[in-house]
Amino acid sequence: MDKPPLNNIVSRIKHTSIKGELMEIVREVARKNAAVIFTKSWCCMCHSMKALLYELGASPAVYELDQHVNGTQMEWGLRALGCCPVVPVVFIGGTLVGSAEDIISLHVDGSLKHMLINAKAIWL
Amino acid sequence: MEDTSPRTDSSTDADTEDKMSNQLQGIGASDGSDKSRDQKTLRRLAQNREAARKSRLRKKAYVQQLESSRMKLTQLEQELQRARQQGIFISSSGDQSQSIGGNGALAFDVEYARWLEEHNKRINELRGAVNSHAGDGELRIIVDGVVSQHDDIFRIKGDAAKADVFHILSGMWKTPAERCFLWLGGFRSSELLKLLINQLEPLTEQQLLAINNLQQSSQQAEDALSQGMEALQQSLAETLAGSLGPTGSSGNVANYMGQMAMAMGKLGTLEGFIRQADNLRQQTLQQMHRILTTRQSARALLAISDYFSRLRALSSLWLARPRE
Numbered sequence: 237m238d239k240p241p242l243n244n245i246v247s248r249i250k251h252t253s254i255k256g257e258l259m260e261i262v263r264e265v266a267r268k269n270a271a272v273i274f275t276k277s278w279c280c281m282c283h284s285m286k287a288l289l290y291e292l293g294a295s296p297a298v299y300e301l302d303q304h305v306n307g308t309q310m311e312w313g314l315r316a317l318g319c320c321p322v323v324p325v326v327f328i329g330g331t332l333v334g335s336a337e338d339i340i341s342l343h344v345d346g347s348l349k350h351m352l353i354n355a356k357a358i359w360l
Numbered sequence: 361m362e363d364t365s366p367r368t369d370s371s372t373d374a375d376t377e378d379k380m381s382n383q384l385q386g387i388g389a390s391d392g393s394d395k396s397r398d399q400k401t402l403r404r405l406a407q408n409r410e411a412a413r414k415s416r417l418r419k420k421a422y423v424q425q426l427e428s429s430r431m432k433l434t435q436l437e438q439e440l441q442r443a444r445q446q447g448i449f450i451s452s453s454g455d456q457s458q459s460i461g462g463n464g465a466l467a468f469d470v471e472y473a474r475w476l477e478e479h480n481k482r483i484n485e486l487r488g489a490v491n492s493h494a495g496d497g498e499l500r501i502i503v504d505g506v507v508s509q510h511d512d513i514f515r516i517k518g519d520a521a522k523a524d525v526f527h528i529l530s531g532m533w534k535t536p537a538e539r540c541f542l543w544l545g546g547f548r549s550s551e552l553l554k555l556l557i558n559q560l561e562p563l564t565e566q567q568l569l570a571i572n573n574l575q576q577s578s579q580q581a582e583d584a585l586s587q588g589m590e591a592l593q594q595s596l597a598e599t600l601a602g603s604l605g606p607t608g609s610s611g612n613v614a615n616y617m618g619q620m621a622m623a624m625g626k627l628g629t630l631e632g633f634i635r636q637a638d639n640l641r642q643q644t645l646q647q648m649h650r651i652l653t654t655r656q657s658a659r660a661l662l663a664i665s666d667y668f669s670r671l672r673a674l675s676s677l678w679l680a681r682p683r684e
Contacts, residue, residue, distance in 0.1 A: 278595065281632055284588030291580050321632075336636050344577050344643040345650075 258313035261306065266327035270357035271296035274314060274325045277303055281336050282324040288339065289326070292349060293358040296326070329355030464523030468516070469533050475513050482506050483665045486658055496654045503649075503657050510645060514638050521545070521634045528634055535675030538668065543582065544589065544637035549644035550579035552664060556648075559663040560656055570651045578644045585640070589633055592626060599623045 266272050273289065273296045275282035289296050301307040301314075301323060311322055317332065319325045326333045328351045333339065342348040352358045486502045521528045531542040541547060553575040557563075563571065599622050602615075649657050 278626075280588045280592040280595065280626075280629055281636070282588075283591040284584045284633075284636075287587045288580060288584035291584065336632070337639055340581050340636055340640050341643050343581055344574070344640065345647050346573065346577070 255312075255316045258309055259316045260313070261309055262313035262317060263330070265297070265299060265310070266332070267330045269297040269327075270294075270329060270355045271352060272299065272327040273297070274299050274301060274310065274323055276301050276323045279323050285324045285326065285336055285339055288343065289352075292343075292352060294352050296357070328352060328357060464520060465527035465533075468520035468524070468527065471516055471520075472513070472533050475509070475516065479506075479509055479513075479665070480669075482509060483662065487662055490655075490658050490662065499658050500654045503654060503661060506661050507645070507649060511642065514642050517545070517638055518635060521631050521638075525631045525634060529630065535672045536678060537671045537675040541671075544585060545634045546637060546641055547668075548582060549641050550575055550582055552667075553578065553644070553648070555667060556660055556663055560652065560660060563656075567651055567656075571648070574644065574647050574651065578640060581640050582637075585633060585637055592629060592633070596623055596626050599626065 262274075271289065271294050273282070273286060275286065275298060277300050286296070286298065299307075299310060301311045304310065314322050314325055319332075319335065321335060324336055324339075326339055331351075333342065333348075333351065339348065342351070349358070353360065482502070482505055486499075486506060489499055489502055517528060527533065528545040531539040531545065534542070538547075541551070553571060557568075557571060557575075560571070599619050602619055648660065652660060
């Protein structure tokens with residue numbers, strides 16, 4: 237088995253650490269808020285998911301990737317975390333919940349409300 | 361001098377007449393008296409005018425014929441399209457003019473019709489099992505079969521929405537009465553649950569609460585998606601209106617193209633809304649089956665199927681109604 241060349245290893249480490257940093261930026265935002273939604277100003281599905289969370293009584297922190305000063309970094313962090321589509325993405329209690337599809341599925345089986353209550357994003 | 365007037369020379373053959381005509385055509389003809397040349401020229405000119413007029417009339421008649429044929433062709437194409445959508449499968453030979461979108465729509469209509477036929481068979485099987493008081497085990501198998509069939513059509517719809525989102529959104533693949541209740545390319549789960557609650561008794565208190573919660577949840581999700589769609593419509597309208605204004609300058613042309621590009625992007629998100637609406641329908645049905653017992657699930661599926669059958673029957677009655 238050949239060892240990969242040195243410069244290849246270095247570039248992969250750099251690449252990984254940058255990815256890691258970007259993901260950390262996103263996780264940091266998620267930790268600071270009971271509920272977070274990453275959106276883009278023109279994204280209408282984001283509008284829908286915000287409406288749903290508001291309807292449940294939550295006031296998620298809204299990070300508009302195309303307006304925020306760190307928007308690009310956060311977008312790449314979200315992509316690195318595997319978020320596709322990259323908006324809308326919701327975190328509750330610091331945990332990645334997912335995209336619109338996940339939100340709707342969890343809402344229908346009642347889990348979403350419980351997650352919001354546990355994270356103290358809403359109160360009964 | 362030879363009298364070459366055609367009036368007196370009636371017995372001349374064609375060749376000679378042509379030669380004489382050719383001679384007369386020259387403006388600087390030096391033969392014949394001025395008077396006879398004028399008469400010949402005048403006659404020639406009159407003949408030319410007449411020929412030209414007849415030619416114009418013929419051309420006009422031909423063009424009119426083409427136009428009316430074209431209109432008839434368009435009408436026939438529309439009728440054909442309508443007939444196809446109503447499930448009459450007509451093979452399209454050499455139909456290269458139809459876009460990929462059009463073919464996707466027809467393909468889906470056909471698949472949906474096939475699915476409906478299969479679905480009705482399974483429902484009849486289920487009905488038989490329920491009426492003959494079959495055991496839970498047997499019921500479960502049939503119920504699971506129907507549920508998996510529902511999943512099939514959602515998958516087929518999803519593919520069709522990718523190919524032609526507007527066809528799915530239009531509901532043209534459903535009958536008219538069904539279209540009355542169309543929401544984002546399908547039925548409203550919240551309304552369906554409202555209808556079912558009465559059909560599903562007896563329900564335990566726990567079940568009743570769960571079904572009511574489910575109905576509320578699906579309604580909340582429907583409202584959220586509707587709000588997103590409204591935002592999309594508004595945003596699309598604003599984008600297109602923004603490109604209105606005084607035309608001419610190159611800046612405005614660049615603006616126009618940029619705004620069209622933006623509008624195209626927005627149209628692209630429609631498919632996502634259909635997908636989430638179908639996701640909501642699927643999740644709601646799944647959750648409903650989790651709440652209900654096997655027997656209740658069987659009755660629910662029968663009730664849903666009967667309801668839509670009635671809507672379709674209503675559509676047929678409507679379409680066949682006597683008109684003055």
